[in-house]
């Protein structure tokens with residue numbers, strides 16, 4: 746058992762999961778996630794609904810109908826995405842945004858999904874320069 750508390754950035758939303766019960770961790774490269782999240786790809790930890798316990802902030806959780814089947818839940822105060830659900834395709838699963846969890850170093854993704862939509866430069870990230878802060882030139 747390795748119970749951790751996940752939070753949104755403003756800490757109004759808090760939930761608990763057992764890291765040992767994470768079904769899988771994936772990088773999703775699909776166009777829907779890219780557009781919906783404004784990022785090159787999205788990393789998710791997948792848990793069973795029953796293994797997810799809301800601790801606080803239920804009233805702050807807003808559900809957005811992203812497609813006919815998929816819903817994205819986020820904090821209405823700070824905008825942090827918390828999880829996606831898709832009762833039609835992935836019934837009983839909560840697809841957690843991994844950045845809501847503490848200590849991400851141990852949570853290595855197991856697979857890339859929707860790989861055909863992946864941006865080619867994602868594979869080259871370790872070849873570019875790295876700085877401590879933003880540089881624009």
Ligand SMILES: [Zn+2]
Pocket residue numbers: 753754755756757758820821822823824825
């Ligand atoms: Zn928040």
Ligand SMILES: [Zn+2]
Pocket residue numbers: 773774775776777778779859
């Ligand atoms: Zn996706």
